[in-house]
Each structure stands twice: as C-alpha cells, then as structure tokens.
Amino acid sequence: MDFHIDNILKDLTKDDFDAYLLTQFTNVEYISNYKPTSFAFCIIKENPIIYASGMDMELANRDSQIEVSQYESYDVMIKDLKEDGIKNLAIEPTLPFSTYVRFRDDFKIDAKTYIDKQRMIKTPLEIEKITKATEIAQKSFLQLDILNNNNTEKEVAFDLVRYMIENGASKESFDTIVTSGSNSSLPHAIPEDKKLDNPILIDWGAIFEGYCSDNTRTMVYTEHQQEIWDIVAESHDKAIKAIKPGMKCCEVDKVARDIISDYGYGDKFIHSTGHSLGLDIHETPGFSPRDETVIEEGMVITVEPGIYLEGEFGVRLEDTISISKKGNVIGDLPLDIV
Amino acid sequence: MDFHIDNILKDLTKDDFDAYLLTQFTNVEYISNYKPTSFAFCIIKENPIIYASGMDMELANRDSQIEVSQYESYDVMIKDLKEDGIKNLAIEPTLPFSTYVRFRDDFKIDAKTYIDKQRMIKTPLEIEKITKATEIAQKSFLQLDILNNNNTEKEVAFDLVRYMIENGASKESFDTIVTSGSNSSLPHAIPEDKKLDNPILIDWGAIFEGYCSDNTRTMVYTEHQQEIWDIVAESHDKAIKAIKPGMKCCEVDKVARDIISDYGYGDKFIHSTGHSLGLDIHETPGFSPRDETVIEEGMVITVEPGIYLEGEFGVRLEDTISISKKGNVIGDLPLDIV
Numbered sequence: 054m055d056f057h058i059d060n061i062l063k064d065l066t067k068d069d070f071d072a073y074l075l076t077q078f079t080n081v082e083y084i085s086n087y088k089p090t091s092f093a094f095c096i097i098k099e100n101p102i103i104y105a106s107g108m109d110m111e112l113a114n115r116d117s118q119i120e121v122s123q124y125e126s127y128d129v130m131i132k133d134l135k136e137d138g139i140k141n142l143a144i145e146p147t148l149p150f151s152t153y154v155r156f157r158d159d160f161k162i163d164a165k166t167y168i169d170k171q172r173m174i175k176t177p178l179e180i181e182k183i184t185k186a187t188e189i190a191q192k193s194f195l196q197l198d199i200l201n202n203n204n205t206e207k208e209v210a211f212d213l214v215r216y217m218i219e220n221g222a223s224k225e226s227f228d229t230i231v232t233s234g235s236n237s238s239l240p241h242a243i244p245e246d247k248k249l250d251n252p253i254l255i256d257w258g259a260i261f262e263g264y265c266s267d268n269t270r271t272m273v274y275t276e277h278q279q280e281i282w283d284i285v286a287e288s289h290d291k292a293i294k295a296i297k298p299g300m301k302c303c304e305v306d307k308v309a310r311d312i313i314s315d316y317g318y319g320d321k322f323i324h325s326t327g328h329s330l331g332l333d334i335h336e337t338p339g340f341s342p343r344d345e346t347v348i349e350e351g352m353v354i355t356v357e358p359g360i361y362l363e364g365e366f367g368v369r370l371e372d373t374i375s376i377s378k379k380g381n382v383i384g385d386l387p388l389d390i391v
Numbered sequence: 392m393d394f395h396i397d398n399i400l401k402d403l404t405k406d407d408f409d410a411y412l413l414t415q416f417t418n419v420e421y422i423s424n425y426k427p428t429s430f431a432f433c434i435i436k437e438n439p440i441i442y443a444s445g446m447d448m449e450l451a452n453r454d455s456q457i458e459v460s461q462y463e464s465y466d467v468m469i470k471d472l473k474e475d476g477i478k479n480l481a482i483e484p485t486l487p488f489s490t491y492v493r494f495r496d497d498f499k500i501d502a503k504t505y506i507d508k509q510r511m512i513k514t515p516l517e518i519e520k521i522t523k524a525t526e527i528a529q530k531s532f533l534q535l536d537i538l539n540n541n542n543t544e545k546e547v548a549f550d551l552v553r554y555m556i557e558n559g560a561s562k563e564s565f566d567t568i569v570t571s572g573s574n575s576s577l578p579h580a581i582p583e584d585k586k587l588d589n590p591i592l593i594d595w596g597a598i599f600e601g602y603c604s605d606n607t608r609t610m611v612y613t614e615h616q617q618e619i620w621d622i623v624a625e626s627h628d629k630a631i632k633a634i635k636p637g638m639k640c641c642e643v644d645k646v647a648r649d650i651i652s653d654y655g656y657g658d659k660f661i662h663s664t665g666h667s668l669g670l671d672i673h674e675t676p677g678f679s680p681r682d683e684t685v686i687e688e689g690m691v692i693t694v695e696p697g698i699y700l701e702g703e704f705g706v707r708l709e710d711t712i713s714i715s716k717k718g719n720v721i722g723d724l725p726l727d728i729v
Contacts, residue, residue: 090579091662108578108662111701150491150502151484164488211556218549223581224566240446241428243561324429324446363449 057171058084058119061097064167071139072098073167074156077147079332080168082263087117094130095119098139104130127155135159143167169337174351179331180375182264183353184383186222187373190259190266191386193217199253199272206231206244213257222259226266227334230256237271238367240324240359252278252366258334265334266383267355269371270390281318281360281368286388288312288358289370292326292340296380302344302354309340309358318360327355330373352376353383395509396422396457399435402505409477410436411505412494415485417670418506420601425455432468433457436477442468465493473497481505507675512689517602517669518713521691522721524560524604525711528597529724531555537591537610544569544582551595560597564604565672568594575609576705578662578697590616590704596672603672604721605693607709608728619656619698619706624726626650626696627708630664630678634718640682640692647678647696656698665693668711690714691721 061073061084075081075095081103082088085095091106093113104124105113113121124130134142142160144153145168156162175183193216197209204212210231217225232242234250242254251274258266273282292309309326313319325341330353338346340354357371370388374380399422403411413419413433419441420426423433429444431451442462443451451459462468472480480498482491483506494500513521531554535547542550548569555563570580572588580592589612596604611620630647647664651657663679668691676684678692695709708726712718 106662108699110661111699112577112579144488146487146489148488149484150482150486150488153488153491154502164492207556211553215549215553218545228562239450241450323448324444361446361449 057168058097058101060171061167062099064165065097065143068143068165070141070143070163070165072096072134072137072141073143073165074148075145075168076152077145080145080172083168083172083332085117085119087113087115087119087121088263089113092124094124096134098137100137131156131159166337172331172336173329173338173346174349175331175353175375176351179264180351180353182262183266183331183373183375186226186259186261186264186266187268187384189217189220189222189261190257190268191384193220193222193259194255194257194268194270194386195390199249203248205246205248206233207246209249209255210244210257213255217257217259220259222261223263224260226258226260226330230254230269235364235366238361238363238365240361240367240369251275252282252368254367254369256369256371263332265330265332267330267334267357267371267373268384268386269357269359269369270386270388271368271370272390273368278366278368281362281366282370284313284316284318285358285360285368285370289356289372289388292356292358293372293374293380293382296348296356296374296376297378298348298350298376300348302338302340302346302348303342305348305356306340306342306344309356310342313358313360321360321362322358323361324359327357327371327374329354348376350377356380395506396435396439398509399505400437402503403435403481406481406503408479408481408501408503410434410472410475410479411481411503412486413483413506414490415483418483418510421506421510421670423455423457425451425457425459426601427451430462432462434472436475438475469494469497504675510669510674511667511676511684512687513669513691513713514689518689518691520600520602521604521669521711521713524564524597524599524602525606525722527555527558527560527599528595528604528606529722531558531560531597532593532595532606532608532724533728537587541586543584543586544571545584547587547593548582548595551593555595555597558597560599561601562598564596564598564668568592568607573702573704576699576701576703578699578705578707589613590620590706592705592707594707594709601670603668603670605668605672605695605709605711606722606724607695607697607707608724608726609706609708610728611706616704616706619700619704620708622651622654622656623696623698623706623708627694627710627726630694630696631710631712631718631720634686634694634712634714635716636686636688636714638686640676640678640684640686641680643686643694644678644680644682647694648680651696651698659698659700660696661699662697665695665709665712667692686714688715694718
C-alpha cells in the first residue's frame with residue numbers, strides 16, 4: 054500500500070485545515086493498511102493517529118502503519134485533538150450526522166474528498182490486484198457450464214461464488230446477481246429458487262487482496278432479445294473506444310446513452326454508464342450524466358450500459374476499464390459467450 | 392410487515408417535527424416493505440412518500456406500501472417538502488453529513504431514533520423469522536462434521552454458508568467467521584487458507600425472509616482452553632438467566648462481565664456482551680456497560696461473552712435471546728457440541 058499522507062497534509066494546509074478525520078473502513082485501510090472490523094477514528098495530521106476499538110487493538114497493532122491508540126471516549130479524543138492545536142477539522146462526506154454532532158461544538162468542520170480523490174488514481178499495484186480479481190471472476194464464470202445445467206438462479210449464483218473462492222478470491226465483491234426471464238429487467242435483481250429462464254443476466258465480481266472486480270454478461274435466446282443485446286453491445290463498445298484522458302466522465306456517459314437513445318430506448322437505460330472501483334465496489338468518479346470529473350490516467354471505471362423492458366426482460370453488458378492513453382478492457386472474457 | 396407509521400406521526404407531533412426523513416435501507420424496508428437497492432428518500436408525514444432511484448422504480452412500485460415517486464433532484468424534493476408546509480425535519484442519526492448539508496438550509500433539523508425504537512420491539516412474526524433463521528443456521532452447523540474433516544478455515548466457512556443456503560437461507564447474515572489456533576484471539580477474524588488448528592471458533596448466522604440470526608461456538612482441546620471455556624460458559628449462562636424486563640441493558644452486561652473479572656480475565660473481555668438483531672445484524676439496544684435502555688418484552692438480543700488471550704487463543708459463546716417474562720434462548724444447539 055502506497056502512503057499518501059504527505060499529499061493529504063498539503064491539501065489540508067492549502068484549505069486551512071489542521072486535521073482530517075477518517076472513519077470509512079476502506080479509507081482507513083487505504084491510508085494505514087489496517088482495515089477496521091469495528092469503529093475507528095483515524096486522524097490525519099502532522100503526527101497521524103488511529104483511535105481503534107478495544108476489540109480491534111490486536112489487529113490494528115499488527116497491521117497499521119500509523120500509530121494506534123485505544124479509543125476511550127469522545128471526550129478523551131476531543132481533548133487530545135484540542136491539545137494538539139486542532140481547530141479546523143475536515144471530515145468525510147459520508148460521516149454520520151450523529152458523529153458530526155460530537156465534533157461540531159469544538160471544531161470548525163467541513164467535508165472534503167481528499168482521500169476519494171487520491172483513490173481515483175490507482176497505482177500499478179492496485180491495477181494489478183483489480184486485474185487479478187477480474188481474472189479470477191472471469192475464469193470462474195467460464196466454469197459454470199450454464200447452457201448444460203438445469204439449476205436454479207440461486208444455485209448458479211452459489212456455484213459462481215464457490216468457484217471464485219476456490220480460484221483465490223477472498224469473497225464476492227457484491228451480492229452476485231443471477232437473474233433470468235422477466236426478472237432481468239430489475240437492474241439489482243436477487244437470485245431466486247427457480248430454474249433458469251431466458252435471457253440469463255449475470256453480474257458478478259471477486260475480491261482479491263482487498264480489490265474488487267465487476268462484470269456483467271447477458272445470454273439471449275430470441276430475436277427480440279438479440280436485437281436489444283446488439284444495441285447494448287454497440288453502446289458498450291463505442292463508449293469504451295471513446296474513453297481517453299482529458300475527456301469529462303459525462304461525455305463517456307453521453308456516447309453510451311446517445312446510441313441507446315438513437316434506437317429509441319433512452320428511457321429504458323435507467324442508470325449511469327459506469328462507476329469506479331477499487332477497495333470499494335462503488336467509487337468516484339462515474340460515467341454519469343452529471344459527473345464533470347476529467348478523466349485521468351490510472352482511473353479504473355466500469356462501462357455497463359443496459360436496456361430494461363419492464364415485464365419482458367433486461368440486457369446489461371459490463372466491463373471494467375483501466376485508463377492509460379486510452380481505455381483498456383481488463384480481462385478477456387468475450388461479450389458474446391454463448 | 393406491520394405498519395408503524397401512525398406511531399411515528401405521534402412521535403413527530405410530540406416533538407414538534409413535520410416530517411421524518413429515512414434513507415437507511417432496512418428502515419425504508421421496515422416501514423414500506425420495499426428494500427432499496429440504490430439510494431432512496433422516504434419521507435414519513437401525513438401523506439408519506441418515497442423518492443426512489445430510477446433504476447429501482449419497478450421494484451419500488453412492486454413492493455412498497457407507501458406512495459412512490461421517481462427521484463429527480465434535491466431541488467425538486469426540497470421544493471415538494473416546502474410546498475407541503477414542512478419546516479422541522481427529523482433525520483436518522485446515521486444520515487451522511489453530505490446529505491444533511493443538502494437539507495440544512497431549508498429545514499430545522501435534528502436526529503431522532505423513532506424507527507430504531509420501534510424496531511427494538513419485535514412482533515411475533517419477526518420473532519418467528521429470527522427463530523427460523525437461527526434454526527437454519529444451527530442445523531447447517533451440525534452438518535459440518537468438523538471433527539472428521541481435514542479442511543481449511545475458508546473451506547469450512549464456505550461449507551457452512553452452502554448448507555445455510557441449501558436449508559433455506561437467502562444468504563449469510565454477516566461474513567462467516569471460522570478461525571482456529573492463535574487467530575481465534577481476534578474477535579472478528581477472517582477465515583484463512585490453513586487447516587483447522589485448535590481451538591476452533593465459529594461465529595455464523597443466516598438470513599431468512601430478511602431477518603438475521605447470530606451464534607458462536609468454540610470447540611476446545613486442551614486443559615487451559617477448557618478452563619477458559621468454562622468461565623465463558625458460566626458468564627453466558629448466568630447473564631441469560633439474569634435477563635428480565637425492567638432491568639437495564641448495562642446490568643446484564645455487568646452480570647456477564649463480573650464473572651469473567653472475578654476469574655481475573657476482565658481485561659480480556661474486550662467487547663460488549665451483546666447486541667440486538669433483526670433486519671440488521673447489529674441493532675439497538677445492546678448489553679454494553681453504557682447502555683441504560685430498560686429491557687422490554689419483545690426485544691431480541693444476543694449474549695456473547697468472550698475471553699481473548701493475544702498470541703494464544705480466544706473463546707466466545709453466543710446465543711440469541713428472545714425476551715418475554717424472561718430471556719429465552721432461540722434454537723437448541725448445545726454450548727458444548729464436541
């Protein structure tokens with residue numbers, strides 16, 4: 054894990070903050086190598102410190118590259134911070150309101166995304182781990198032999214997770230989606246106890262050394278399904294080809310969305326074109342109509358257009374793109390795998 | 392799912408709030424029967440409404456017992472609320488700071504736990520589902536045949552999840568812990584790719600129709616391990632026997648903790664004695680030294696004392712207790728299952 058504390062200290066100085074409070078587990082992990090299993094307060098300042106829960110002390114002492122102290126109470130922690138001369142405190146946008154309330158009387162507070170911004174740009178090692186996670190997930194998918202089985206959605210989802218773990222994943226990167234027939238029009242469908250119908254939509258990923266992968270394939274069986282599949286595939290391919298550093302994220306979304314709209318299905322593409330991933334399955338920036346973030350080398354973002362016909366079926370195709378001079382698809386699983 | 396909106400409206404009136412904003416998925420599910428898979432804003436007021444993400448509209452329209460409208464923007468939602476005469480807005484303590492910021496200029500805001508308080512008291516149907524989840528989890532545990540296998544921690548964890556799903560669970564209620572040897576001193580250990588050592592600590596649960604179960608068993612093999620096990624078992628049994636409505640939660644923690652302290656291991660019991668569960672695996676109240684909540688009939692709370700000897704091993708024993716006139720252990724898996 055690279056250390057990015059110096060960059061954050063520069064950000065803090067520039068914006069006139071004395072410290073940055075982190076409580077999101079993956080942010081604490083990113084900065085310290087210790088992933089909390091209970092609450093933790095990580096304070097980035099000249100001498101960074103993590104206040105860890107008593108039950109996590111053995112783990113934190115083992116893994117953290119930042120000094121660890123056992124959390125006693127808000128009062129003790131706030132007293133420490135004040136004695137350290139901290140007046141202006143940056144927090145994460147996700148900090149729960151009730152935690153914010155504990156700090157607001159003693160510090161001037163505002164939300165900052167310093168860590169999210171660093172996490173946008175993956176190091177070569179991070180990209181290697183995402184690639185390995187993707188390879189595990191794709192290899193496992195190919196072991197499924199979907200066409201020759203008579204299993205339920207739930208059983209297929211379970212087999213896929215089993216293969217991923219056998220192939221070296223620590224776990225699935227999100228609840229595996231195996232859906233079929235009319236349920237496939239729900240973008241986040243839950244696998245059911247019913248035999249596979251058609252089309253079959255599978256959205257799955259693995260975690261390898263903390264890093265996530267994310268792919269979707271849809272297997273279609275009728276002419277109408279194939280027609281929709283072809284539109285989604287065109288949107289997927291052209292969006293990926295369009296990606297380059299210097300563009301805005303919303304411009305990639307527009308490429309994908311315009312193709313689907315041109316075929317008359319614009320109102321059936323009911324989500325963003327993609328999201329970043331890394332230690333979390335959903336990170337920023339995303340290929341969405343409102344995201345003005347400028348694309349940079351080192352970003353890793355999914356492209357996953359879809360068309361959802363309520364009461365009929367849905368089609369989604371998703372790959373994860375590592376951005377260098379252009380967008381490079383991670384993994385080599387064909388879109389059309391039937 | 393019982394409807395509790397009337398009670399919340401009474402709470403709002405009493406505290407002079409005009410509406411209550413819910414965004415936690417299980418709170419939205421509890422009140423509407425629709426469990427979001429993307430963001431959602433549920434506003435409890437005279438005419439409750441859920442602003443759902445476009446990608447969730449089909450699901451929300453299918454499942455929600457509250458009116459659903461498609462989310463467009465904060466501006467539109469805030470305009471609607473103001474036109475509805477809403478000035479004082481209650482929020483959940485967990486609301487992210489960045490969401491709070493969107494509302495704070497237009498409304499007088501404070502955090503309230505109205506839903507958490509209702510969720511503390513389970514209905515007979517909720518207790519039935521928690522019981523069924525526990526039965527599935529315990530039956531699956533007994534299928535493991537731990538003593539006669541030569542598997543790794545990760546394989547045993549995986550088998551347990553597989554049995555739970557085969558036995559009717561929708562999924563595990565949290566990342567299954569199968570740990571052994573010296574790693575068992577980490578309360579939230581992650582299963583590793585190594586053959587089972589001793590002792591073996593397994594902390595696991597199932598989800599059935601949305602409701603969680605939670606149990607821990609530790610299998611010991613040496614005299615020293617047995618000695619520690621006996622202390623934890625005594626703490627577990629006596630805390631459960633002590634539970635009755637009218638007591639404070641912290642008093643149950645004290646019963647469990649005093650026994651372990653009397654044997655000289657007070658500083659090795661590094662977490663609370665227990666937590667409530669239901670739609671979430673961790674709910675309030677908990678048997679912790681600081682929780683002054685008065686125990687009531689209908690609460691479902693775990694009792695899970697533990698002793699953790701860093702570098703040596705850990706022992707934890709956990710059951711889930713349904714509280715009527717007394718504390719009733721859910722399920723019938725013996726503590727000593729070797």
